[in-house]
Amino acid sequence: MITSVKEILTKAKKDGYAVGAFNTANLETTQAIIKAANEMHSPVIIQMTEKTMNYTGGRAIFNLIKNVAEFYYPKIPVGIHLDHGKSLEIIQRAADIGFTSVMYDGSRDKYDDNLTATKKVVGFCKKKKISVQAELGSVPYFGEIGTENADWEKYMTNPNQAEEFVKDAGIDALAVAIGNAHGFAKERKTPDYARLEMINKKLNIPLILHGASDWENGKVDEVVERGICCFNVDTAIRLAFINNLANSLKNKSDISFDIRKVLGNAREAVENVVKEKIKLFRSDGKA
Numbered sequence: 504m505i506t507s508v509k510e511i512l513t514k515a516k517k518d519g520y521a522v523g524a525f526n527t528a529n530l531e532t533t534q535a536i537i538k539a540a541n542e543m544h545s546p547v548i549i550q551m552t553e554k555t556m557n558y559t560g561g562r563a564i565f566n567l568i569k570n571v572a573e574f575y576y577p578k579i580p581v582g583i584h585l586d587h588g589k590s591l592e593i594i595q596r597a598a599d600i601g602f603t604s605v606m607y608d609g610s611r612d613k614y615d616d617n618l619t620a621t622k623k624v625v626g627f628c629k630k631k632k633i634s635v636q637a638e639l640g641s642v643p644y645f646g647e648i649g650t651e652n653a654d655w656e657k658y659m660t661n662p663n664q665a666e667e668f669v670k671d672a673g674i675d676a677l678a679v680a681i682g683n684a685h686g687f688a689k690e691r692k693t694p695d696y697a698r699l700e701m702i703n704k705k706l707n708i709p710l711i712l713h714g715a716s717d718w719e720n721g722k723v724d725e726v727v728e729r730g731i732c733c734f735n736v737d738t739a740i741r742l743a744f745i746n747n748l749a750n751s752l753k754n755k756s757d758i759s760f761d762i763r764k765v766l767g768n769a770r771e772a773v774e775n776v777v778k779e780k781i782k783l784f785r786s787d788g789k790a
Contacts, residue, residue, distance in 0.1 A: 505572055508582035509634040509675055510606035511546045512709035515732040519712035521723070524548035524584060524711070525777060526737035528555045531770035533568055533743060537576050539777035543787040546580040547777075548604075548733065553585075553593050561600045569601075579790050584636075586735065588660035594624050598631050606678070614664060623673045629673070639668050640680030642713045655682055660696060666705040676733070677702075678711040683727075685714040685738075696725055705731030708771040711735065716742075723783050732744050734784055739776050 515522050527533045527549050540547035549568050556564065565583060572581040585597040585605040594605050607624040609617035621637045628635050640660030643653065660679040669677060681699045682691025703710060709732045712718075716739035723734070747769040781787050 504577050504580060505569055506546070506580035506582055506688075507634065508519050508548055508584050511548060511580055512580045512732055514546070515786065515789075516605055516709045516730075518789070519727070520789060521732045521734055522546050522548055522786045523777065523780050523784055524550050524586070524733050524735045525739075525740060525780075526550055526555070526562070526586060527568065527612075528558065530567060532740060532773055533564075533571055535770045535773035536740075537568075537571055537581060539781065540790070541576045541772045543580045543778055543781045544579075544790045545786040546582075546683060546790050547781075548582040548584050550584040550586040550735070550778070552587050553589070556585075556593075556596070561596060565600050565602065567741070573575070583741055586737075588624075591620070591624055591627065594627065595655055598628070598633055602633065603627065604634045604636070604696045606636040607636070608678075609639050610641045610678075610680075613667075615640075618668060618672055621668075621674065624782050625673045626675075633681040634675040636676040636678060636682075636711060637668070637672060637674045638678035638713070639665050642678065642680045643684050653689070653691075659695060662698060662701040662705055665702050669706055669708060674708070676709040676711055677706065677787070678713050678735075679731075683714040683718075694722060694726065698731060699726060699729045699731070706730075707732060716740075718783075728786065734780070735753050736777075736780055739780070740773050743776045744769045 511522055525536045536549055551564055568583050585602050587608045588594050588605050589608050597605050607621055609620045625635050641658045643658050658680050679702055682694040710730045711733045712731045713735040715734035716736050751765045751768050
């Protein structure tokens with residue numbers, strides 16, 4: 504059943520577990536995510552970026568998620584979310600389509616510019632009852648830090664700024680930077696748990712961790728205990744899908760040129776990854 508992301512995150516925060524926000528770009532990935540959540544009896548968030556909306560058609564992918572969730576898995580809470588919206592225009596586009604949860608990402612801007620733009624987004628979204636996630640600090644990408652050790656202090660979320668930002672902007676959730684990184688960028692050897700704990704003490708909203716595809720049990724437990732109630736997962740899903748697809752095409756005798764079999768195998772690979780993540784995040788059995 505389609506459920507508001509705000510409701511899913513609020514429950515996770517209250518009960519001390521995290522949910523996965525998994526990125527999709529096609530039918531097979533969408534089916535895999537929701538089927539995995541159903542088998543694990545877990546709430547789940549499915550999200551997409553502006554690039555995905557341009558690739559699939561925003562209304563097409565939104566209604567695909569909605570139909571798969573409502574018709575085939577009506578007992579599982581499924582939230583639909585816009586990931587990394589970087590302009591008011593894309594937020595407005597998502598609102599027109601029917602999204603009730605969006606992320607505005609002004610994290611590459613100066614603090615004052617990020618705050619000003621986020622306030623405009625919140626002002627627009629509140630009128631339409633859309634919840635807003637923002638990012639403070641800057642979770643780096645591979646092109647920004649590569650594989651070498653970075654000057655992490657300039658990327659980290661400042662706890663005092665976070666308190667001021669949340670109060671002034673009126674957001675519903677905050678993505679934080681504590682040494683995590685997107686994609687294949689090299690993360691901080693040890694996440695700044697003390698910083699996260701301080702942020703959590705100052706705020707009373709759900710905290711989100713981006714760049715969490717490769718996080719394992721120990722680190723996951725540490726940050727969930729300190730307030731993280733949602734992990735964004737994209738790279739792990741892409742790798743599972745593409746690697747399985749490449750292997751199938753390499754071994755042509757196994758596929759008989761049947762696109763349904765090729766994509767079905769890739770879908771199963773994604774499903775297995777999502778199940779593993781759900782168990783790590785402690786959301787299994789919480790639906």
